[in-house]
Amino acid sequence: MRLSDIGEAGLLQRLHAFCPAELIGDDAAWFCPPAGKELVITTDVLVEGVHFGSSPLSPLPVLTMSAADVGWRAVAANYSDLAAMGAQPLGITVGLGLPPALPVAWVEELYEGMREILKTYGGVIWGGDVVRSPVVSISITAVGWLDQLRIQRSIAQVGDWLVVTGYHGLSRAGLEAIQNQIDAPEITPLITAHRRPWPRLDVVAALQELGIKRAAGMDTSDGLADAVWQICRASQVGAKLRTDMPVHPLLEKRFPQQAEQWLWYGGEDFELVLALAPDAAQRLLEKLGTPAHFLGEVIPGDQVWLGHEPLAPAGGFQHFR
Amino acid sequence: MRLSDIGEAGLLQRLHAFCPAELIGDDAAWFCPPAGKELVITTDVLVEGVHFGSSPLSPLPVLTMSAADVGWRAVAANYSDLAAMGAQPLGITVGLGLPPALPVAWVEELYEGMREILKTYGGVIWGGDVVRSPVVSISITAVGWLDQLRIQRSIAQVGDWLVVTGYHGLSRAGLEAIQNQIDAPEITPLITAHRRPWPRLDVVAALQELGIKRAAGMDTSDGLADAVWQICRASQVGAKLRTDMPVHPLLEKRFPQQAEQWLWYGGEDFELVLALAPDAAQRLLEKLGTPAHFLGEVIPGDQVWLGHEPLAPAGGFQHFR
Numbered sequence: 001m002r003l004s005d006i007g008e009a010g011l012l013q014r015l016h017a018f019c020p021a022e023l024i025g026d027d028a029a030w031f032c033p034p035a036g037k038e039l040v041i042t043t044d045v046l047v048e049g050v051h052f053g054s055s056p057l058s059p060l061p062v063l064t065m066s067a068a069d070v071g072w073r074a075v076a077a078n079y080s081d082l083a084a085m086g087a088q089p090l091g092i093t094v095g096l097g098l099p100p101a102l103p104v105a106w107v108e109e110l111y112e113g114m115r116e117i118l119k120t121y122g123g124v125i126w127g128g129d130v131v132r133s134p135v136v137s138i139s140i141t142a143v144g145w146l147d148q149l150r151i152q153r154s155i156a157q158v159g160d161w162l163v164v165t166g167y168h169g170l171s172r173a174g175l176e177a178i179q180n181q182i183d184a185p186e187i188t189p190l191i192t193a194h195r196r197p198w199p200r201l202d203v204v205a206a207l208q209e210l211g212i213k214r215a216a217g218m219d220t221s222d223g224l225a226d227a228v229w230q231i232c233r234a235s236q237v238g239a240k241l242r243t244d245m246p247v248h249p250l251l252e253k254r255f256p257q258q259a260e261q262w263l264w265y266g267g268e269d270f271e272l273v274l275a276l277a278p279d280a281a282q283r284l285l286e287k288l289g290t291p292a293h294f295l296g297e298v299i300p301g302d303q304v305w306l307g308h309e310p311l312a313p314a315g316g317f318q319h320f321r
Numbered sequence: 322m323r324l325s326d327i328g329e330a331g332l333l334q335r336l337h338a339f340c341p342a343e344l345i346g347d348d349a350a351w352f353c354p355p356a357g358k359e360l361v362i363t364t365d366v367l368v369e370g371v372h373f374g375s376s377p378l379s380p381l382p383v384l385t386m387s388a389a390d391v392g393w394r395a396v397a398a399n400y401s402d403l404a405a406m407g408a409q410p411l412g413i414t415v416g417l418g419l420p421p422a423l424p425v426a427w428v429e430e431l432y433e434g435m436r437e438i439l440k441t442y443g444g445v446i447w448g449g450d451v452v453r454s455p456v457v458s459i460s461i462t463a464v465g466w467l468d469q470l471r472i473q474r475s476i477a478q479v480g481d482w483l484v485v486t487g488y489h490g491l492s493r494a495g496l497e498a499i500q501n502q503i504d505a506p507e508i509t510p511l512i513t514a515h516r517r518p519w520p521r522l523d524v525v526a527a528l529q530e531l532g533i534k535r536a537a538g539m540d541t542s543d544g545l546a547d548a549v550w551q552i553c554r555a556s557q558v559g560a561k562l563r564t565d566m567p568v569h570p571l572l573e574k575r576f577p578q579q580a581e582q583w584l585w586y587g588g589e590d591f592e593l594v595l596a597l598a599p600d601a602a603q604r605l606l607e608k609l610g611t612p613a614h615f616l617g618e619v620i621p622g623d624q625v626w627l628g629h630e631p632l633a634p635a636g637g638f639q640h641f642r
Contacts, residue, residue: 008640025474025555027405027539028363030467033354041447042349043414043462047454084348093364095416095460100641126362129460132640133368139416139450139460141364146351153346218348234346319329319453320421 003107004100011107011130018111019125029126031091031143038146040087044077046070048136050319055106055136057099064178067106069195070138071113077221078142079121079199080270084219086151086204087144089123094140097133110138121201147208149215156216156235156275162295163281165200165271165288167248168224172266173255182254189250197270206287210280217274225264227273228295228304229313235275238301241311246293264311324428325421332428332451339432340446350447352412352464359467360411363402367395369457371640376427376457378420385499388427390516391459392434398542399463400442400520401591405540407472407525408465410444415461418454431459442522468529470536477537477556477596483616484602486521486592486609488569489545493587494576503575510571518591527608531601538595546585548594549616549625550634556596559622562632567614585632 003011016024023029033039046052053060054070065073075092082089094114098107114125123142174194177187200219207215216235220227232239251259275298276284285292304311324332337345344350354360367373374381375391386394396413403410415435419428435446444463495515498508521540528536537556541548553560572580596619597605606613625632 003641007642011641025551027402028361028408028465030359030361030406030471032359036356038351038353040349040351041412041414041462041464043416043449043460045416045418045450045452045454045458045460047418047452049455050453081348085351087349087351091362093362093462095364095366095462097366097368097418097458098641128364129366130640131366131368132371133366133458134370134456135454137366137418137454137458137460139364139366139458141362141414141416141462143362143464144349150351230346319451320324320332320419321328 001104002100003098003102003104006104008130011104014104014108015111018115019127023126031126033090034145038150040082040085040144040146041141042078042081043139043141044074045137045139046074055102057102057136062179064175065195067109068113068116071110072117072196074138074140075114075117076197076199076270078140079201080219080221082142082144083200083204084151084217084272086149086207086215087146088201088204089121089142089144091124091126092140092142093126094128096128096130097135097137098130099134099136100132102136121199149207149212151215151217153216153218153231153234155214156231156237156298158237158298158300160275160298161278161281162228162239162298163274163276163284163292164224164295165203165292166269167246167291168220168269168271169251169259169262169266170248171197171268172262173251176255187254193269197268199270200272203272203288206284210283210287212276212280212284215274215276217272220269220271220273221267223265223267224273225311225313231273231275232304238299238303239296240299240305241296242294243307246291322425323421324419324423324425327425329451332425335425335429336432339436340448344447352447354411355466359471361403361406361408361465361467362462363399364460364462365395365398366458366460367391376423378423378457383500385496386516388430389434389437392431393438393517395459395461396435396438397518397520397591399461400522401540401542403463403465404521404525405472405538405593407470407528407536408467409522409525410442410463410465412445412447413461413463414447415449417449417451418456418458419451420455420457421453423457442520470528470533472536472538474537474539474552474555476535477552477558477619479558479619479621481596481619482599482602483549483560483619484595484597484605484613485545485616486524486613487590488567488612489541489590489592490572490580490583490587491569492518492589493583494572497576508575514590518589520591521593524593524609527605531604531608533597533601533605536595536597538593541590541592541594542588544586544588545594546632546634552594552596553625559620559624560617561620561626562617563615564628567612
């Protein structure tokens with residue numbers, strides 16, 4: 001059964017099952033934000049053939065993930081942005097562009113994936129819009145709320161420690177494995193990192209619990225090197241990074257040639273890089289445990305050093321080029 | 322100059338001019354909602370070739386509007402949804418899918434159109450996302466706040482008067498004029514209705530000023546007949562509509578054959594249909610003046626009558642068919 005068989009009204013009826021019953025049937029959704037709290041809002045767009053290949057209409061030679069994975073990942077990207085601000089999620093809206101020949105089951109599975117991640121991390125689907133489009137596109141907007149802490153890129157200080165919440169390069173390695181159809185059970189953690197990234201909302205909770213009052217930071221969706229550079233530029237500081245970065249054993253074993261490059265420039269690992277006062281950094285590292293690790297120190301200047309070598313900022317993905 | 326010449330980073334730099342300076346440079350935007358108020362959120366997606374033809378890459382034979390019109394219209398559709406809930410706007414996020422061959426100037430003009438309508442009705446651009454896509458798509462999410470009144474479709478009562486806030490069929494007539502390249506100055510009001518619809522946020526303000534406590538309703542983006550039917554179905558009531566509906570003189574003069582059809586099924590006029598207690602309806606009609614008008618009465622049953630004939634619910638646009 002394709003979308004053209006049931007039409008817009010038929011599709012909307014099926015999608016209503018994924019929204020709270022009291023929100024169905026009006027032009028927009030309403031919600032009560034926690035009184036007196038600041039809110040955070042973010043939007044991410046995914047396009048088939050650019051960000052993923054999944055549906056039977058994909059222009060890519062290899063399907064990189066299931067519809068449920070696409071749904072999970074689309075929400076995860078937004079929730080990672082919320083985590084990068086220090087926010088906890090309230091809900092999302094979903095704007096879909098869909099070709100009429102798309103199977104209805106694909107769209108329902110997409111929503112199943114969104115429901116799974118919302119069940120894990122909180123938040124509801126408030127509503128959205130579905131329209132005809134020659135290509136599958138998914139635009140998700142997430143809203144979250146801030147408690148005592150607002151993480152910003154621009155507030156790193158000289159003397160801060162840089163902390164990173166997990167390994168890097170796994171998502172890129174997972175994509176490589178999928179594209180080359182390497183399918184061994186031992187490779188699963190890499191593929192899962194690509195298809196089901198975890199937004200680090202647990203880190204926000206940890207910062208709150210520890211009573212940490214200032215944190216600079218951002219997520220590593222565009223790569224670890226990019227995140228460090230963005231924080232340094234926004235805060236007008238430099239950084240000196242350790243040269244013995246922990247590498248995930250699977251990455252080292254299966255992709256020894258590319259491990260270093262992907263660690264810094266792979267992107268889409270959705271971890272957080274934070275700049276914190278050294279004592280706060282130590283307490284956070286203890287609380288999070290492995291694989292969170294010390295990344296380096298914030299220093300005066302405008303350069304990011306990997307030991308005695310400058311770390312190149314670019315190498316990540318740029319749209320339109 | 323095309324997007325491929327300046328890349329994602331270059332485009333983002335230019336678009337920052339349209340956002341409040343304090344929000345630039347983080348993973349998401351933050352805002353302070355009015356304390357203790359409910360919020361409303363809505364998302365609308367527009368796709369080139371489906372909703373408009375405007376850019377040099379449009380697949381449509383006739384360009385129906387400028388980039389600035391597209392920007393205005395995309396925000397207007399969302400703001401109309403806010404008005405349909407009784408909300409006043411706070412801000413928007415913008416998710417864009419853009420082909421690399423698109424001129425940079427087109428995107429900047431799109432943002433100019435958004436800036437114009439935000440200046441007129443309030444709200445800021447909080448941020449968003451720009452990604453590569455084979456087709457231009459624009460997904461806007463708007464957030465507004467509710468004061469004392471929450472308009473819902475499902476709360477019309479038998480005995481209510483149905484009120485409509487303006488003429489209908491103008492947008493559809495404007496599209497016809499554009500597609501047939503009828504270009505006379507006297508046709509301008511129709512073309513403007515299509516390209517620069519006004520979200521009826523003024524009606525929300527009028528309802529507040531009059532202290533009206535209950536209003537059922539929705540906007541007429543999918544046509545006047547559809548709006549009446551949706552309200553009746555959601556409220557489990559019927560309606561008896563007047564047979565002498567006011568028709569805009571230009572519509573009657575230029576499109577006498579189609580006027581009746583477009584009035585009920587043309588769509589995209591972005592007016593409001595409201596069901597109110599008769600005294601509240603009278604006071605609202607007095608306050609709004611022409612062209613707001615009485616539309617009919619809410620009656621028991623499950624049928625919408627135009628005089629003694631049933632009014633067909635369908636006839637409007639449905640995606641995927």
